Amino acid sequence: xxxxxxxxxxxxxxxxxxxxxxxxxxxxxxxxxxxxxxxxxxxxxxxxxxxxxxxxxxxxxxxxxxxxxxxxxxxxxxxxxxxxxxxxxxxxxxxxxxxxxxxxxxxxxxxxxxxxxxxxxxxxxxxxxxxxxxxxxxxxxxxxxxxxxxxxxxxxxxxxxxxxxxxxxxxxxxxxxxxxxxxxxxxxxxxxxxxxxxxxxxxxxxxxxxxxxxxxxxxxxxxxxxxxxxxxxxxxxxxxxxxxxxxxxxxxxxxxxxxxxxxxxxxxxxxxxxxxxxxxxxxxxx
Amino acid sequence: xxxxxxxxxxxxxxxxxxxxxxxxxxxxxxxxxxxxxxxxxxxxxxxxxxxxxxxxxxxxxxxxxxxxxxxxxxxxxxxxxxxxxxxxxxxxxxxxxxxxxxxxxxxxxxxxxxxxxxxxxxxxxxxxxxxxxxxxxxxxxxxxxxxxxxxxxxxxxxxxxxxxxxxxxxxxxxxxxxxxxxxxxxxxxxxxxxxxxxxxxxxxxxxxxxxxxxxxxxxxxxxxxxxxxxxxxxxxxxxxxxxxxxxxxxxxxxxxxxxxxxxxxxxxxxxxxxxx
Numbered sequence: 001x002x003x004x005x006x007x008x009x010x011x012x013x014x015x016x017x018x019x020x021x022x023x024x025x026x027x028x029x030x031x032x033x034x035x036x037x038x039x040x041x042x043x044x045x046x047x048x049x050x051x052x053x054x055x056x057x058x059x060x061x062x063x064x065x066x067x068x069x070x071x072x073x074x075x076x077x078x079x080x081x082x083x084x085x086x087x088x089x090x091x092x093x094x095x096x097x098x099x100x101x102x103x104x105x106x107x108x109x110x111x112x113x114x115x116x117x118x119x120x121x122x123x124x125x126x127x128x129x130x131x132x133x134x135x136x137x138x139x140x141x142x143x144x145x146x147x148x149x150x151x152x153x154x155x156x157x158x159x160x161x162x163x164x165x166x167x168x169x170x171x172x173x174x175x176x177x178x179x180x181x182x183x184x185x186x187x188x189x190x191x192x193x194x195x196x197x198x199x200x201x202x203x204x205x206x207x208x209x210x211x212x213x214x215x216x217x218x219x220x221x222x223x224x225x226x227x228x229x230x231x232x233x234x235x236x237x238x239x240x241x242x243x244x245x246x247x248x249x250x251x252x253x254x255x256x257x258x259x260x261x262x263x264x265x266x267x268x269x270x271x272x273x274x275x276x277x278x279x280x281x282x283x284x285x286x
Numbered sequence: 287x288x289x290x291x292x293x294x295x296x297x298x299x300x301x302x303x304x305x306x307x308x309x310x311x312x313x314x315x316x317x318x319x320x321x322x323x324x325x326x327x328x329x330x331x332x333x334x335x336x337x338x339x340x341x342x343x344x345x346x347x348x349x350x351x352x353x354x355x356x357x358x359x360x361x362x363x364x365x366x367x368x369x370x371x372x373x374x375x376x377x378x379x380x381x382x383x384x385x386x387x388x389x390x391x392x393x394x395x396x397x398x399x400x401x402x403x404x405x406x407x408x409x410x411x412x413x414x415x416x417x418x419x420x421x422x423x424x425x426x427x428x429x430x431x432x433x434x435x436x437x438x439x440x441x442x443x444x445x446x447x448x449x450x451x452x453x454x455x456x457x458x459x460x461x462x463x464x465x466x467x468x469x470x471x472x473x474x475x476x477x478x479x480x481x482x483x484x485x486x487x488x489x490x491x492x493x494x495x496x497x498x499x500x501x502x503x504x505x506x507x508x509x510x511x512x513x514x515x516x517x518x519x520x521x522x523x524x525x526x527x528x529x530x531x532x533x534x535x536x537x538x539x540x541x542x543x544x545x546x547x548x549x550x551x552x553x554x555x556x557x558x559x560x561x562x
Contacts, residue, residue, distance in 0.1 A: 004356040004357055004358055007357070010357065010387075013386060013387070014387065017383040017384060017386075017387075020383060021373070021374075021375070021383065024373075024374040024375055025374050085371075089367065089369060090367060090369040090370055090371045091371040093331075093334075093336055093365060093367045094367075094370075094371050094384075096335070096336055096355070097334060097335075097336075097360060097363065097364065097365050098360070098384065098387050099357040099358075099359075099360035099361035099387045099388060100357055100360075100387060101355075101356075101357050102355065282355075283338075285336060285337045285338065286331060286336045286337070286367075
């Protein structure tokens with residue numbers, strides 16, 4: 001009997017068709033974004049050769065900045081480019097009429113725009129960077145080695161300084177390497193992807209600009225709310241120094257559990273975003 | 287069979303469908319006619335589950351509403367919109383990729399219909415002209431093997447030979463129990479195809495009758511002398527056409543354009559004559 005919510009075989013077939021369609025519409029962009037660092041590397045090298053008469057390789061810091069920019073670019077552009085058309089009548093009507101459940105359509109959208117295509121871009125750009133550093137020794141370390149090196153160096157420096165929290169607790173440095181671990185940023189980047197996926201699915205035009213404006217608006221609103229909340233708390237409680245002391249006292253606990261707290265909060269946010277995407281797909285009309 | 291009961295839909299404060307009720311029988315090709323803005327496209331999108339009725343119901347044979355968008359129901363519905371998407375793939379790849387989701391989709395029929403419509407299945411869809419793109423989607427719709435096919439202005443953008451090819455493939459490739467609803471302003475393109483005829487008005491379905499029922503109740507007089515009792519008359523090349531009540535029970539060929547104008551000018555009378 002066919003299941004109207006999830007049928008693994010049907011989902012697999014839909015996901016593959018959706019992926020193939022994505023490769024056709026976003027494949028070239030995927031390659032361009034992945035190779036953007038090599039393009040910049042070649043431009044810098046060629047300009048330095050022409051102007052200074054010798055080849056200058058792109059240093060490790062610009063390449064780390066470039067890599068982060070690539071991550072942002074793919075998480076911002078993939079959802080809009082892959083699924084932004086769903087809000088238009090001519091593409092949206094066909095999308096809605098495909099005999100696949102809203103749950104399966106949502107899962108495929110999230111997998112493709114927030115996992116598969118970003119993963120391809122990240123893997124390709126890191127691979128290209130690694131290859132570049134193998135060929136051109138003037139590059140220095142590749143991005144992954146450089147980030148690992150930076151984390152361990154930072155950890156050692158703080159350890160050597162003998163820093164403690166205000167309550168005298170020595171800083172447990174394991175959280176620093178934990179929180180700076182590149183893997184910890186995956187769910188944060190996914191959140192960026194979700195923001196722009198929601199923008200792609202809710203706005204009919206100027207999806208990027210409108211999403212950015214909403215994010216700016218929300219951050220302003222959050223600041224105003226926390227400001228008003230703080231003021232109201234101060235007016236109600238009177239002396240808020242106790243709260244400050246309480247926070248400082250528990251700061252060490254907070255930092256020492258930062259990795260877990262970050263993981264849990266990001267997972268909750270990402271699940272909530274996935275739920276909103278599902279509701280949007282379920283109630284989309286044309 | 288699809289039951290439409292007291293269906294209401296409005297855009298903001300502007301009502302489009304105001305409590306319409308009718309039944310769509312299996313195995314018939316309905317022609318959905320109406321003035322601009324009466325809600326023909328809205329009705330088709332509601333039937334296809336693209337929109338949710340604000341009041342009233344549409345009930346499919348499965349007992350579900352189209353808007354529930356259950357895969358088991360969607361696999362029996364195909365909606366061909368008036369504007370169609372140019373995929374970044376060849377027509378053949380598009381059919382291979384997506385056709386598999388409709389259980390009765392026939393790749394063989396798709397290729398055959400594309401050939402009969404003189405459309406190149408290997409050509410990329412984003413490089414096709416509007417007419418070629420429309421023909422690709424028509425081929426997909428007819429090859430889908432769905433029980434319900436809803437087409438919004440399918441002949442728009444088609445050249446003259448393609449219109450007659452469309453009529454041929456429509457008859458050739460649809461199943462016996464397939465219900466087709468075609469919304470169109472180009473009644474001449476589909477004159478010998480659509481039966482029954484649904485004429486939609488702002489508030490209700492003015493007419494839902496087969497050509498047989500229409501010719502039993504209305505007489506389409508092609509003589510040159512205009513009679514006083516005609517409900518509608520118009521000069522046409524080579525003579526005139528007038529529509530009168532068929533009091534003598536004489537059969538005549540229904541002219542859909544004249545029928546539409548007759549219904550439009552005599553709403554109350556027509557409603558009374560065709561009330562079941």
